[in-house]
Amino acid sequence: MSKCKSLIWPKVILFGDSITQGSFQANGWGSAIADKLARKCDVLNRGLSGYNSRWGRIVLPRMVNEEEAGNIAAVTVFFGANDCALQDKNSQQHVPLDEYSENLKAISKYLTAAGVPAGKVIFITPPPIHEAAWEKECKLKGCPLNRLNSVAGQYAQACVQAASHCGADVLDLWTLMQKDGQQRTAGQHGRSTGGMMPGGAPTEQNNREDAWEARRWTTEQNEWDPQCRADPAGTQK
Template identity: 50%
Template sequence: MALREAASSGSSLLWPRLVLFGDSITQFSFQPGGWGAALADRLVRKCDVLNRGFSEENVKQHVPLDEFGANLESMVRYLQSVGVPAERVVLITPPPLWEAAWERECLAKGCRLNRRNTVVGEYASACVRVAQDCGADVLDLWALMQKDGQDFSAYLSDGLHLSPKGNAFVFSHLWPLLERKVAPLPWLLPYWQDVAEAKPELSLLGAGEH
């Protein structure tokens, strides 16, 4: 995800944007109780939270580990090239895989278990390395959800995607990383009691606008 400041232009009011990039876990984050929806609610009147997560975008649903790391780094470097510094970027690793539940999903679709939690861990480690190399923050869900050997099954709805409890877990750990990044953002548009009735445009667009 990346936070981009708004540019000022004449009397237009342009909102800063927090953009969420990812796959189905990101796409589903705007469902009721999702971590993306919680971010949008927390940041209302400060910035727009845009969901750009796309489910099943890869045809083969597999990217080799080296290619995954290279792709991720190229995305962060591209954001830097268009004015989004690394300190405004947060990378999020995949959560761990609950193999027993995901195997049941696979069997129901007529196929064998097609993922392993240890392999997911390799991709999570690659994500952490990219963040460190690029100077970005990282939320290592794979490690956090398994910390001290805890049972993480309740965080997943089908073994792969987040449950309501998993969404709450993500938000509770992601918000502290974001809070300091968005803290300088002002409250956009004044409270209704603070609007000058005679010339509301002065309150809404600023005294310096004409």
């Protein structure tokens, strides 16, 4: 009896923080991508709640190696929402702007060296922050407001510039979600980006639906605390 050759689907790797980790929840953007790519690609969730670009850069070699790089169709790199935490309010997760940019470039450089061309890498900027709603969440945890939308915008711009430097694609969520002058902030785990199609652009319909609720991150599941625990992986030097 002849042996059938196994089918191996190309992989799409979603790499990032809690917005990525929770993206496979109901109506999540990760689950939407997996649905769109059914029978075409295996979509792998490699989101790490609480992580910033510094820790992501450290663990990336344990997630992507040369042996599997040839079968990777795309990698999304979605950090910045924790990096942009205010240093004096959340020093554990805060990453200086210049270091954030260099971390993204290093992540892209590693992927290229491993065999994933820059054209298969998609940077995603941090989304905007609804400060009033986020401040309420912080107060519930007994800490002051530790993120500002204007600062998130600086990190978003740095992400766009890093993508241009590396030759990677970029999805500027911070700008897209505010493009009509009405701030729409990502819901818990970024469910609001359920309209983000694999091509890299959120659909206008979903941009305008109630999915753009105040970002709640992962506090409801107690996966992440605005007070911020130290390096979840114990990787910080």
